[in-house]
Amino acid sequence: MSQTSVATAISPSSKSGPGTVTLMNGTTHSFNSNISTALKKIPVIDATGIWSDNFEDRKVVAEEIRNASTEVGFFYLINHGVDEPHAEACFEQAKRFFALPHEKKMEVFTGLVPNEYVGFHPMECYNRNGWKHQDLSEAFNWNYDAAEDPEAVDKTKPSKSIWPSDLPGFKEGMFSYHTKLLQLARRLTQIFALALHMPEDTFDKYVREPEAGMRILHYPEQVHSVDDQNGIGAHTDVECFTIVTQDSAGGLEVLGKNGDWIKAEPIPGSLVVNIADCFMRQTNDFFVSTVHRVVNKSGKERYSAPFFFGFDRNKLLEPIPTCVSEENPMKYPVITGGEYYRWRTNIQKNTNVFSK
């Protein structure tokens, strides 16, 4: 796979009218208008049934998830079982981290760890779509760590994550929330198997040592117009699916199949789930890895915490049997999730202006 096909162009005709946006992975997408709409809705799915002992209850949620994953690639989960105080505690820790002096945050600069998307990236260091101004957000990322996974088979496997010194309670706070989301993600993996009309335990063996990175993000309110800047530029996520916790500011937008930017407005207590590229590849495009971005025009600071979940890095992204046939052969070359992760990570990190 090419390591260099990084296009970052935006059609000059984008000024609030129709236009196109080219992502860092080289794909180009059209939109009707660069202004988002709240009129179209993202499905809200009641997840109560995923924890039920009754198979039929789980199956009902799976069918809803099947529809949302094929139609929109995005859905809200409510009654998912992760209590709101856990999210609030995560945001409190995020605020502590982002309030540190720049030099202190740069002690864990992402450029220090090659090939991994871990550590801190400062404000305005990426420009995902070639807008006039760099993306207005800063983030701290960390990887799955077997030592922190209550269900890990081998807790001695080292993690590549880097953590700030002199911030007591930060790592513990981050993993406290990560562990809750990991538990939810493993259950959702079974529900996704049902959604693909496969046996519920089909993917269990691939999520014992999953790809389960997480990040916290901070978006100041942006002054520039959406035609000149994003908080995070349009992109698709890398792994199988992402679980996003967002605060009350709003600003997450999803590019619908019909070309409208749709607002994923905050719903208190909900989690936003979106399909990512590895699932799209394995489902041969049956599930859609939907383009999304963040534009913070809320008048306040915005914080979010996406959790990126995928199969074991060594697992080949082979087609799921229910998604291929003689008439519908596999569209993608079969590589491992780890290879895909490294390709995407390096495309992005090579454009980090602070590394130059």
Ligand SMILES: O=C(O)CCC(=O)C(=O)O
């Ligand atoms: O901040 C958000 O709501 C989403 C962030 C996002 O899309 C990402 O980090 O991949």
Ligand SMILES: [Fe+2]
């Ligand atoms: Fe994303």
